[in-house]
Amino acid sequence: MSTGDIHTSPSGFKPKKSVALSGTPAGETAVCTxxxxxxxxxxxxxxxADLAEHCEFSEVAHLLIHSRLPNARELAAYKKRLLxxxxxxxxxxxxxxxxxxxSHPMDVLRTGVSVLxxxxxxxxxxxxxxxxDIGDALLASQPSMLLYxxxxxxxxxxxxxxxxxxxxxxxxxxxxxxxxASSEWIHAMQVSLILYAEHEFNASTFTARVxxxxxxxxxxCVTGAIGALKGPKHGGANExxxxxxxxxxxxxxxxxDIRRRIDDxxxxxxxxxxxxxxxxxxxNIIKEQARALAVDGEGRRLFAIAEKIEDTMHQTKRMFxxxxxxxxxxxxxxxxxxxxxxxxxxxxRTAGWCAHVIEQRESGKIIRPSAVYTGPQNLKFVPIxxxx
Amino acid sequence: MSTGDIHTSPSGFKPKKSVALSGTPAGETAVCTxxxxxxxxxxxxxxxADLAEHCEFSEVAHLLIHSRLPNARELAAYKKRLLxxxxxxxxxxxxxxxxxxxSHPMDVLRTGVSVLxxxxxxxxxxxxxxxxDIGDALLASQPSMLLYxxxxxxxxxxxxxxxxxxxxxxxxxxxxxxxxASSEWIHAMQVSLILYAEHEFNASTFTARVxxxxxxxxxxCVTGAIGALKGPKHGGANExxxxxxxxxxxxxxxxxDIRRRIDDxxxxxxxxxxxxxxxxxxxNIIKEQARALAVDGEGRRLFAIAEKIEDTMHQTKRMFxxxxxxxxxxxxxxxxxxxxxxxxxxxxRTAGWCAHVIEQRESGKIIRPSAVYTGPQNLKFVPIxxxx
Numbered sequence: 158m159s160t161g162d163i164h165t166s167p168s169g170f171k172p173k174k175s176v177a178l179s180g181t182p183a184g185e186t187a188v189c190t191x192x193x194x195x196x197x198x199x200x201x202x203x204x205x206a207d208l209a210e211h212c213e214f215s216e217v218a219h220l221l222i223h224s225r226l227p228n229a230r231e232l233a234a235y236k237k238r239l240l241x242x243x244x245x246x247x248x249x250x251x252x253x254x255x256x257x258x259x260s261h262p263m264d265v266l267r268t269g270v271s272v273l274x275x276x277x278x279x280x281x282x283x284x285x286x287x288x289x290d291i292g293d294a295l296l297a298s299q300p301s302m303l304l305y306x307x308x309x310x311x312x313x314x315x316x317x318x319x320x321x322x323x324x325x326x327x328x329x330x331x332x333x334x335x336x337x338a339s340s341e342w343i344h345a346m347q348v349s350l351i352l353y354a355e356h357e358f359n360a361s362t363f364t365a366r367v368x369x370x371x372x373x374x375x376x377x378c379v380t381g382a383i384g385a386l387k388g389p390k391h392g393g394a395n396e397x398x399x400x401x402x403x404x405x406x407x408x409x410x411x412x413x414d415i416r417r418r419i420d421d422x423x424x425x426x427x428x429x430x431x432x433x434x435x436x437x438x439x440x441n442i443i444k445e446q447a448r449a450l451a452v453d454g455e456g457r458r459l460f461a462i463a464e465k466i467e468d469t470m471h472q473t474k475r476m477f478x479x480x481x482x483x484x485x486x487x488x489x490x491x492x493x494x495x496x497x498x499x500x501x502x503x504x505x506r507t508a509g510w511c512a513h514v515i516e517q518r519e520s521g522k523i524i525r526p527s528a529v530y531t532g533p534q535n536l537k538f539v540p541i542x543x544x545x
Numbered sequence: 546m547s548t549g550d551i552h553t554s555p556s557g558f559k560p561k562k563s564v565a566l567s568g569t570p571a572g573e574t575a576v577c578t579x580x581x582x583x584x585x586x587x588x589x590x591x592x593x594a595d596l597a598e599h600c601e602f603s604e605v606a607h608l609l610i611h612s613r614l615p616n617a618r619e620l621a622a623y624k625k626r627l628l629x630x631x632x633x634x635x636x637x638x639x640x641x642x643x644x645x646x647x648s649h650p651m652d653v654l655r656t657g658v659s660v661l662x663x664x665x666x667x668x669x670x671x672x673x674x675x676x677x678d679i680g681d682a683l684l685a686s687q688p689s690m691l692l693y694x695x696x697x698x699x700x701x702x703x704x705x706x707x708x709x710x711x712x713x714x715x716x717x718x719x720x721x722x723x724x725x726a727s728s729e730w731i732h733a734m735q736v737s738l739i740l741y742a743e744h745e746f747n748a749s750t751f752t753a754r755v756x757x758x759x760x761x762x763x764x765x766c767v768t769g770a771i772g773a774l775k776g777p778k779h780g781g782a783n784e785x786x787x788x789x790x791x792x793x794x795x796x797x798x799x800x801x802d803i804r805r806r807i808d809d810x811x812x813x814x815x816x817x818x819x820x821x822x823x824x825x826x827x828x829n830i831i832k833e834q835a836r837a838l839a840v841d842g843e844g845r846r847l848f849a850i851a852e853k854i855e856d857t858m859h860q861t862k863r864m865f866x867x868x869x870x871x872x873x874x875x876x877x878x879x880x881x882x883x884x885x886x887x888x889x890x891x892x893x894r895t896a897g898w899c900a901h902v903i904e905q906r907e908s909g910k911i912i913r914p915s916a917v918y919t920g921p922q923n924l925k926f927v928p929i930x931x932x933x
Contacts, residue, residue: 177572177758178914184565187920199923200547207926216929228932248643252660255636260663267768268663271656272640275648358916364755364769370565371748371776380655381769388759390911431913456813523778525819526566529744532575536590544616 170425173472176431184366184520188221188512189357196436198456200355201225209442214350214505215239215324221508222292235293237322242297243328244319246276250305258310262500263387267380269302269389270295274376283374285515291375292511299504303497304332325504326350334492342491345446349487352439352480353502355509357432361385363441365510369517370524378514383503389426392499392506398427398485399495401466406463409460415469427482428470439480447483450490564819572754572908577745578610583823588743589613597830602893603712605626609896610680624712630685631716632707634664637695638878646698650691650888657690658683660853662764671762673903675853679763680899687892688713691885692720708873713892714738722880725903730879733834737875740868741828741890743897745820749780750771753898757905758847758912766902771891777814780887780894786815786873787883789854795846796853803857815870816858827868835874844878 172179190199198205203221212226215236219227227235244254245515256265273295280287290360301318302392308316321331323338326346330338338346356362364385365378386392405411415425430437451460463486470476488498517524560567566879579589586593589608596605600614603624607615633641640660644653661683668675689706690848696704709719711726714734720727726734744750751765752773774780803813818825832852839848851874858864876886905912 166577175910177908177910177912178566180571181566181914182917183914184916185919186916187918189920190920190922191918202921202924203926204923211926211928226927226932229929232929248645252640252643252656255660256638257636259666261666264659264663264666264762264764267765268640268656268659271652271659271768272643274658275644277653278647278649278652287697358914360755360759360911360913363912363914364752367748367752367755368769368776371773371779372781373772373779374652376652377655377772377775380659381756381772384761384765384769385756385759387765388756388761388911391759391761393760431911432915439584449717468734491807520565521775522563522565523748523819524751525566525748526569526571526746526751527820528572528574528577529570530575530578530581531573532578533590534578535587535592538591538595538599539614541604541614541617541620544614 160325164492173431178429178526183358183363183524184517184522186357186513186516188509188516191357191429192432194432196433196438198356200436205352205438206211207441209348209351209439209495212351213324214326214347214354217351217354218296218508221512222289222296224512239293239297239325240322242294242545243301245301245305246273248276249273250315251304253302253306253341254309256306256310260306260310261387262307263383263392265306266299266303266500266503267297267383267387269306270376270383271380273298274374274380277376279376283372283518286514288375288511288518292507295379295507295511296325296504299500299507300329300332304329307333307497329501329504330491333497338491341449345450345487345491348446349443349484349501350505352443353484353505353506355506355512359391360388361506362510362513366513366517367524369514370522375511375514379507379510380508382510386503386506387499392502394479395481395485395488395498395502396427396458396495398481399489399498400428402459402463402485405462411462411465412469414472415466419473425466425470425476427485428474428476428478430477430479431478433477436477436481440478440483443480443487444478447486447490450487459489459495546644561819566914567819570657570862571746571751572905572910574745574901574904576897576904577743579745580818580822582814584826586744586819586826592641592831593826597736597739597827598930601712602735602742604873605739605742606684606896610677610684610723612900613673627681627685627713628710630682631689633689633693634688635702636664637661637690638703641690642693642697644694644698646874647696648694649775650695650884653694654687654691654888654891655771655775657687657694658764658771659768661686661763664766665899667762668765671760671906673906676763676899676903678897678908679828683767683895683899684713684892687888687895688717688720691888692717695721695885717892718879721885726879730836733838733875733879736834737831737889738893739871740831741872741893743894743900746777749894750898750901752907754901755912757902758910763902764900767895769899770894770898774891774894775887776864780890782814783869783873783876783886783890784883786869787877787886789814790847790851790873793850796849799850799853800857803854804861807861813854813858813864815873816862816864816866818865818867819868821865825867828866828871831868831875832866832871835878837870838875838878847877848874
């Protein structure tokens, strides 16, 4: 691959062999910068640290989908509008009821969004305002889709998805647990969604942009992006992170075993990043949320194990935890089943996907790389009768 | 974008401004070469002209999904196996029945494949044999999904999707029209499916590879690819081609109007190609099929209009028709509704998509390009109370 115009950063970014197109620009964006100094992240020019400290998720979703931070009046109106968009059409509920309890929740969300694209298709002109409306509707209705199916598939109960009046983070926790969540949990969930909302040309966003480039509709873009996010090298990583943390009964045991695995050249999921070189700027933010949620003995033990592994990885490999590592701790401590971790990532990242789809459409470009051919050349065709 | 290692061909390929990553290799493949000499196409080393002349579609699907041309015994066994895979689970039929008649058939197929991914998920180890089995099942069952919905949504009739014993091309035509198709139609459909089956790193295949790169499942890859193929700059082009051809009542009228549109700098869909520079090697093959199908006055008129526009485009712009141009004529003459043109493309290209997903997995790489940032830098965060 060419290195001629690799996106170099002050911290010395080098293309990674495990990543195709590493450092090769595939287009322009005004939505996000990631790792410009090795450990920073900005959404539309704003530092992620400020957004996570001062904003609620709806505010950041507005920044991404509607291109700017809302004022207090606009935010109130936006939240009211999102509230009205969380109901599900009857046909969508019927379709979700066909999906068995063993389904992967990411497959369920992918299907739910695809069905909604049949029921309420995007306008043919793909005008940006219409796309923003669909983005808002997806943000608001994905928790409903997921948790309607979650409860129906497990217990046969058809839950009301619009019984409460909480913004997205609280709505998800309320639907999941069947009761309002504490303000501490809602706050932690808000922060987590803000951190997961956007990340430049990551694989799922890039998928959405490749689909958008052909002139396809927004539901197709999001459906594809959900499929990409499902992979364990992408969104699925937070599920694996918890599995690792839960393997151990104490920090000392974790330390010993992780050192052994590193000696065996095993890759420890939840550490390192294809773009950041110094650290993941989101990690310390979510770590503090996880620490605050670790209020009982069990929680403190899980947090201590995660922190010990962070130390071990730093000492042995100079590797840093990425966002997934402490997100796994925080989600587990809020009683979220592990297979709903990546769907939460979807609910946040939908904001970023929509922003990128609108931007890709404005560029007018189709994305169509070439390939290096490694197969046989000019084989002589043998008719079927003569084949051995 | 870098031009340092652009894939150059003897015919002088130059990156196109309307195409992002044009000529930039995004990986290796042994599945296909396209336009190496400016107007050639090979599947796994075999010339498309030989495959289209001598093979049936199942044979080419076997070449793509199972890596080699089958002998007579293997092909018979393969076709028998595909026959057994065309039934639909009851839950899938129920889900399809929820999708209204106004749905885009591509959205229906995207949903059908996504539902099947919930009902019959891929094995967690993603072993290649399992992936090939799913590829075969998708090939065999997509006509069933599409036409079950097509008839149910329009007439409420629940058709049997496994009543006949014809291979895919005939099966599709039989389910659509409710009676066996003529051998001429089946032959034309076979040729068309062979030509559409594979095309290197086109946007839908690249979508499938980006999704595969994260470690996601095959259904997610195909769901995303269907979404990409839907776009009018990609698979949707054959639908637009027919609209253009049907605009005119005579070749002379077409000639006059197309010249006017060219003067107005309008893009005529169905002509030119992001990769071929001399001609599309598939165009003359499908043109002869379309000519053979044009047996009555109406058909001969449509063909004559298409051919006149081909002349006009060559004379005025030195542009050549691509596969979509005469495919539109052929499909229309087989009584296929225009909104089922792109779904037919899906049924063929599924073979190529599966081959590429298996190959992307073998590479072990995630696809993650970078972006050129064009937005504001380091904006000062203003708390919501202070925003205007």
